[in-house]
Amino acid sequence: KDTYTIAVVHGDGIGPEVARAAVAVLQAGVQAGTLRFVDYPAGADHFLKTGDSFPAASFEGCRTADAILHGAAGIPGVVHPDGTEAGLDFTLTLRFKLDLFANVRPIKLYKGVPSPLGRPGPIDYVIVRENSEGLYAARGAGALLREEVAVDTLVQTRKGVERIVRFAFELARTRNGSPKDGRRRVTCCDKANVLRTYAFFRAVFDEVAKEYPDIEAEHVLVDAMTVHLVNKPTHFDVIVTENMFGDIISDLGAATVGGMGMAPSEEVGDGIGFFQASHGSAPDIAGKGLANPYGTILASILMLRRLDQRHRDSRLKLGADRIEAAVCAGLEDPALRTRDIGGVAPTNQVVDALLKRL
Ligand code: IPM
Ligand code: MN
Secondary structure, eight states, rough: OOOOOEEEEETTTTTTHHHHHHHHHHHHOOOOEEEEEEEOOOOOHHHHHHSSOHHHHHHHHHHHHEEEEEEOOOTTTTTTTSBBBBGGGHHHHHHHHTOOOEEEEEEOOOOOOTTTBOOOOOOEEEEEESSSSGHHHHTTOOEEETTEEEOOOOOOOOHHHHHHHHHHHHHTTSOOOOTTOOEEEEEEEEOOTTOOOHHHHHHHHEEETTOOSSSSSEEHHHHHHHHHHHHOOHHHHGGEOOOOHHHHOOOHHHHHHTGEEEEGEEOOOOEEEEEESSSSSOOOTTTTTTOHHHHHHHHHHHHHHHHHHHOOOOHHHHHHHHHHHHHHHHSSSSGGGGGTTTTOOOOOHHEEEEEEEO
């Protein structure tokens, strides 16, 4: 491929600020002509203006692009008649319509970034969140009976569990193992001691694990996992888990490495990938130039690496390496940290410095 088309959706709140930052960094870090950016509208603000949170033309643009880059979405109180948030339509529609079954959330503590754990040592693991079924399968299909009883159903299929577990083991093969002992390890995070769906998840995990004798397989119950992610985060390498559990523990993980502003997210299926920071639209600081752009920039690095994995294009790998080096240098410089990670730098100051370095 000569040129890769990136569909960019700025979204709401701080979304445009962090998306612009990421695009500027990509333009500076990747050889000119490699990437082509096309903007599409979606989100709560667009819903307010037009009554449509995710226009068909935007969906088509996203579906046919090589990758999708998103700022953030959501405005509090901007909801559909059934009470669900209009800002969430974009992410959830892409997820389910494009079958982005793997949500990859690296949790890495960068040098210079303060952790509420004090000096936890090197934290560097990846949460692989099942992204197509689990409790989220109930979205739009739950039942409310006479305003008295509400039901959502957690669904787990063999096909769905097999593919996410295999994805996690394949990912582990590409990594250097847990930072603590260097051992390649996939941890199945479930609640198999109580619920059938999770026992099934674990049983399928055990079956697939046999195909990977080179990688250690272990189980941790989700409640215990919240303790381990605080007390021994350096133990973990790859964690695979059900959709809802992944949503929750990935925020916990993010908190240990500097917060939501430091947590990128990739959602991928058999084809296209969708990239954004894990954080929301932060309406309280929107438009003030204070947003932490690192999360979206880290997501852009994930995007380049995924595109390179699929297309084997050294321009992408080179760009990813250069941007990552700039990010590491930026985070080590106290003057280039935003407020949420112990600094005072406004967004522009961080972006300008990264651009200069690139
Ligand atoms: C996330 C978010 C989403 C989720 C929202 C925006 C639908 O919290 O990506 O983690 O709940 O999955
Ligand atoms: Mn979440």
